[in-house]
Amino acid sequence: TKxxxxxxxxxxxxxxxxxxxxxxxxxxGPEHVQLNLxxxxxxxxxxxxxxxxxxxxxxxxxxxxxxxxxxxxxxAKGQLGPGDLIPSFNxxxxxxxxxxxxxxxxxxxxxxxxxxxxxxxGNQLDAMTISIDPLSLNIGSEKxxxxxxxxxxxxxxxxxxxxxxxxxxxxxxxxxxYDGLDLKGDRLDFDLDFDGNYNSILREAYDQIQFNGTxxxxxxxxxxxxxxxxxxxxxxxxxxPEVIYLNEMNILAGSSDFQGKGEVTNxxxxxxxxxxxxxxxxxxSKTLNIDEWYSSSTSETTKELTSENDxxxxxxxxxNLNLDYKAQRVKAMDYAIDQFTTRATFYNDxxxxxxxxxxxxxMNFKLNGELKNVMGYVNNQGALIGELIxxxxxxxxxSFMSESxxxxxxxxxxxxxxxxxxxxxxxxxxxxxxELIFEEYQLKxxxxxxxxxxxxxxxxxxxxxxxxxELGLKGIVNTPVQEKPKVDINxxxxxxxxxxxxxxxxxxxxxxxxxxxxxxxxxxDLDFSGLLNEDLMFDLSSIDANGFxxxxxxxVQGFEPFQNLANRYNIKELKGYELKNTKNWLTIENGKVxxxxxxxxxxxxxxxxxxxxxxxxxxxxxxxxxxxxxxxDKTGVNK
Numbered sequence: 001t002k003x004x005x006x007x008x009x010x011x012x013x014x015x016x017x018x019x020x021x022x023x024x025x026x027x028x029g030p031e032h033v034q035l036n037l038x039x040x041x042x043x044x045x046x047x048x049x050x051x052x053x054x055x056x057x058x059x060x061x062x063x064x065x066x067x068x069x070x071x072x073x074x075x076a077k078g079q080l081g082p083g084d085l086i087p088s089f090n091x092x093x094x095x096x097x098x099x100x101x102x103x104x105x106x107x108x109x110x111x112x113x114x115x116x117x118x119x120x121x122g123n124q125l126d127a128m129t130i131s132i133d134p135l136s137l138n139i140g141s142e143k144x145x146x147x148x149x150x151x152x153x154x155x156x157x158x159x160x161x162x163x164x165x166x167x168x169x170x171x172x173x174x175x176x177x178y179d180g181l182d183l184k185g186d187r188l189d190f191d192l193d194f195d196g197n198y199n200s201i202l203r204e205a206y207d208q209i210q211f212n213g214t215x216x217x218x219x220x221x222x223x224x225x226x227x228x229x230x231x232x233x234x235x236x237x238x239x240x241p242e243v244i245y246l247n248e249m250n251i252l253a254g255s256s257d258f259q260g261k262g263e264v265t266n267x268x269x270x271x272x273x274x275x276x277x278x279x280x281x282x283x284x285s286k287t288l289n290i291d292e293w294y295s296s297s298t299s300e301t302t303k304e305l306t307s308e309n310d311x312x313x314x315x316x317x318x319x320n321l322n323l324d325y326k327a328q329r330v331k332a333m334d335y336a337i338d339q340f341t342t343r344a345t346f347y348n349d350x351x352x353x354x355x356x357x358x359x360x361x362x363m364n365f366k367l368n369g370e371l372k373n374v375m376g377y378v379n380n381q382g383a384l385i386g387e388l389i390x391x392x393x394x395x396x397x398x399s400f401m402s403e404s405x406x407x408x409x410x411x412x413x414x415x416x417x418x419x420x421x422x423x424x425x426x427x428x429x430x431x432x433x434x435e436l437i438f439e440e441y442q443l444k445x446x447x448x449x450x451x452x453x454x455x456x457x458x459x460x461x462x463x464x465x466x467x468x469x470e471l472g473l474k475g476i477v478n479t480p481v482q483e484k485p486k487v488d489i490n491x492x493x494x495x496x497x498x499x500x501x502x503x504x505x506x507x508x509x510x511x512x513x514x515x516x517x518x519x520x521x522x523x524x525d526l527d528f529s530g531l532l533n534e535d536l537m538f539d540l541s542s543i544d545a546n547g548f549x550x551x552x553x554x555x556v557q558g559f560e561p562f563q564n565l566a567n568r569y570n571i572k573e574l575k576g577y578e579l580k581n582t583k584n585w586l587t588i589e590n591g592k593v594x595x596x597x598x599x600x601x602x603x604x605x606x607x608x609x610x611x612x613x614x615x616x617x618x619x620x621x622x623x624x625x626x627x628x629x630x631x632x633d634k635t636g637v638n639k
Contacts, residue, residue: 017051032081041072068098107174112137126154140171158197185220209241228254290332321346363393469495520554540615545588554579573603
């Protein structure tokens, strides 16, 4: 079959600033294409080769000061198709005395010598080999030498190489532009020798893999954007195919410090799509300050994800972690925790916490739990989902209620927002605690079953000892963005001491002012809703409630209207009288407490009472009774 032929003369391909000439002929047939092409570059200046590196070409490329020479040549000859058949090819790049330096920076990369050879002689892409030998250059004042060989890239990628050299940290800032990064310090020394293949790594056949070397870094200071400075005083590593040993670590990160050692098992998994490497780390700190890192990492941008794979690629760490950690003090969310210890694992973006222990405000705590999508949540990609279970010394639910950011420049803004619960957190919390604080209530020996769920705190059950009796809570705290938080709570109170709750709870004082004059205890069930002010106290004018109050036992005395009535009409029993097993239904609407009509016998007289009072202590009650004439005659009222 006669082949159609195209002859190429004086054609060129341009990649960034790098030009390639091509000449030869291409013959077309019904089942394959025959290539006979030669390639070379008319350029010789080293700068054109640098343009092939995206990071260099995209950043101040025109201002680069370069020296050095290169030559490029190659060919592609043979049949393309059918199937996987490809022509043989050979491409060779030689660089001599390469040099480049950015304008305005004092350090350079120079004395670059390298030969890059890419060839394939077997008509299959798997027969391709890549050789970079030698690779020699000065990075600042220190020399690096190396070589790299790659083969069988399609069937069983194989690699062999060696790199030795050093970096002076103080020179890095004067070598390249990297926005927001500032490096200072001594040096990094490294010596690495490797020889292996994909299948051996996958099978963990370490006797068939060579991966040996060492590295050491001292006195390195890293400052990135507004994050706290990281100071690596010392870190030494030894490499082997099975494990990388982190022999000594001494690191300062802001006001946090870390000392310890660790190891990374199956480290070569970093370069294959196989099981993740595992890091086993034992560390301790005097101080761990999480707050300063969290405040530095906040971002207003949220990345759009196009697929589930995008989600995983952008959020998962490339390593699994096993951690055994101790800290004398941990600072987080304005808490201070002493004698902190934990064992934790981090696999596939899931954090499992085991035996987390510490002391907060003199109370010991212990908890376990798991959190999913940790890195996704940190990167604004999905919700943090998890569960925490434990025995805590103290639970302050008010601590979840952080102050909201309100734009003070908005002239129309006339509402102060108390707090906002975190978004995108779905967290089940089941705790027992010696003390629980919610709004103005303090409960002892408490059990709490609750959830944080998209700007809401859902209390399924909170029960504990309080005000001389037992107090139970159920309900929801809802914190819409830039609105006053709304609370919908069911209170179940049993054997509560009137005086104890009156003296400690401001809202109770406003809603039940007569309790000031009662000694004794009561039961109450109350469905309660209202808004919270910025001081976490109820906006009493917003309260609506319905409930039932039963006075178990009580003694009323000192209520001035009754004292005056007793003195005026000589009704001694009104100066002090007993309440026992009384039942009252009450309603609260728009800041007013309405008491449904009830009848009470005090002494020989029956009293019919109803009315309301407001949070401003305005009282509107009617009391009806019948007083025998002979009593009135004794008082002189009828004279």
